[in-house]
Amino acid sequence: MPRTFSPAMAAACLAQQTAEVLLACLTISGDGLPTFRICSDSVPLETADGTFQPYPFEIDLPEDVERSPGQVELRICNVDREVTRLLKEYDGIPQARLEIRLASQPDIVEMGPFDFTVLSAEANELTISLKLGHEEDLLNQRVPAQSYNPSNSPGLWI
Secondary structure: OOOOOOHHHHHHHHOOOOOOOEEEEEEEEEOOEEEEEEEOOOOOEEEOOEEEEEOOEEEEOOOOOOOOOOOEEEEEEOOOOHHHHHHHHOOOOOEEEEEEEEOOEEEEEEEEEEEEEEEEEEEOOOEEEEEEEOOOOHHHOOOOOOOOOOOOOHHHHO
């Protein structure tokens, strides 16, 4: 699928060298869960949506191909245990939003937003591993979702 980038992002992607910094911004939220915003930078990122706090994390993105399940593997630093505490105290299923932004223009989302559900979470002393994806299997849903027969659509069977 073609993507449309801002002129600054396009120039950074096509340049042999650039001073632009691409930032992965992650928002974890849910009903009753305080919104947790982090970015892969060393300084806070001020945006119109809120402030993304610097927090070390790594992302394994899925391949950009058709019929891909679209699951993302994410590893977050667990040294201060803040994310672990939030996830353990929350009863529901957290939602995650992933966005790619440029540090020079933080209010423009260059890629995304990609909305996911936290499918699984594992933690140890150093890292939290999250698997992000979609709860329902979008690629195997029936289309149309309803079947049409004489009992539920009598007008079609005249």
